Amino acid sequence: MxxxxxxxxxxxxxxxxxxxxxxxxxxxxxxxxxxxxxxxxxxxxxxxxxxxxxxxxxxxxxxxxxxxxxxxxxxxxxxxxxxxxxMQDISRGTLSVSVATTASSFATRMISAFLKQYPAATIKLDVTNRGTLIRQLESNEKDIVIMGKPPEHMELVGEAFMKNPLVVIAPPDHPLAGKEGISINALQNEPFVVREPASGTRAALEKLFAWCHISPTIQVEIADNEAIKEAVAAGLGLSVVSRHTLELDLQAKRLVILDVEHFPIARNWYLAYRRGKRLSPIALAFKALVFEQAPKMAEALSP
Structure with missing residues (x-):
């Protein structure tokens, strides 16, 4: 018919x-x-x-x-x-965003800035680990994902918008705290608290250690960034985390950043989505805000 x-x-x-x-x-x-x-x-x-x-x-x-x-x-x-x-009306649209756990501190600020411009908009936010982010990208579940370096094997658009320095952290009473120019070899005998194997931070750390021919002891493996900082503060070992996650911890003097050779590890934060995906007007507006806010955010998060 x-x-x-x-x-x-x-x-x-x-x-x-x-x-x-x-x-x-x-x-x-x-x-x-x-x-x-x-x-x-x-x-x-x-x-x-x-x-x-x-x-x-x-x-x-x-x-x-x-x-x-x-x-x-x-x-x-x-x-x-x-x-x-x-959907065409940004002021009342809905945006679905997923963010790496280590990016949540600044990503929520960006979302707050966006909602000040568009107070009637709705944001569906998921804060999760890298493995879940990759699965969400594969299934095209989210409008936009904020993460470390996107996987190269996937058909993605990944646009770097801000530096993501990885630093070594320790409790304030650690023997290496306050020292300058620490050799990376000094970490050889230190226990480490690290992220799960799928984590981008873990991969960057292992790549650097392999390049320097050292293999520190992995004391504890934790999939949550906040729990890792708690473990380091409790004296369970050193760790490597994004500098952007430490603002409150440094202010409270719960943790310190060690001045270690080859650190910080230079990485970037990326805004990612499936290649060929047609971003909605609200997604395009959020993307524009991320790139606009990134320089201010990087300055606010710098030591």
């Missing part, structure tokens, strides 16, 4: 007026043009939709059925039009 929206619109008008002439006047068409479209619709359906008894027009049983479905179709189209209008 081949039916056009134009035919259904004309059918609805005739069904409402129960008059070909009045429907034609409402639609600014001629009565013969209306009749032709109804005839083509009936041919497509394979059943008569109207019957005329005397001067009056009535819907047939098939006409009643088609009217039910036709009204539903136009109701759904109307709802879709409203949804699309909302």
């Amino acid at each position: 081949h039916v056009t929206f134009r035919q259904l619109a004309i059918f609805n008008a005739v069904a409402e007026k129960l008059s070909f002439t009045e429907a034609a006047n409402t639609l600014h068409l001629t009565q013969p043009a209306v009749s032709v479209q109804i005839k083509r619709l009936e041919d497509s359906v394979g059943l008569p939709l109207f019957e005329q008894l005397g001067k009056k027009v009535y819907l047939t049983g098939a006409g009643e059925e088609l009217l039910h479905y036709s009204r539903n179709i136009f109701q759904e189209l109307g709802e879709a039009k409203e949804i699309f209008a909302q």
